[in-house]
Amino acid sequence: MAAKDDLGRAGEDRAAAHLDALGYDIIDRNWRCPQGEIDIVARIGGVLAVVEVKTRRSESYGHPFEAIDARKRRRLWQLAYAWAQAHPDAAEHRTIRLEAIGLTGRDAATARLEHLVDLL
Known part of the structure; x- marks a missing residue:
């Protein structure tokens, strides 16, 4: 489990x-409340x-975005x-919007990164 946690933290x-390079201002990470956790909260413009x-290390169990279903x-x-x-x-x-970043590869530093800006 530690290797999985390490990969997740590195991701x-x-x-x-990535968000910082795009001009986002990261204002919170790993925020928790009784309902769950938010990975990243950031501001950009309004x-x-x-x-x-x-x-994910690979897509053997599906694309990373497949884990973000309607319930999630x-x-x-x-x-x-x-x-x-x-x-x-x-x-x-501020307008609130959901975004997703998926990384696929054995090493988060070199993994393929995909960014969905408006997750409906």
């Missing part, structure tokens, strides 16, 4: 660096982006609103 670090990161999206929306309620100053006057 989240790479995802945060948008508050709640970003789910999925890292509903939970991410609940978490996004819970985060906004807990951080009203940071969320005020």
Whole structure:
């Protein structure tokens, strides 16, 4: 399990660096509440982006984005609103959107990275 956790952490670090390079301001990582966890919360312009990161060694068990089904999206929306309620100053006057970053490869540093900007 430790190797999986290490890959996941490395994937989240790479995802945060990717967002930073695009001009996002990372304002929270691994935020937890009773409903679950948000991997990354970032701002860009007037948008508050709640970003789910999925890292896989391969696509043997499916593409990373396949793990973000309708149930997971509903939970991410609940978490996004819970985060906004807990951080009203940071969320005020911002549109909230869900994003996803998928990484596929044995090493997060060189894995293929895909970024979905608006996850409906």
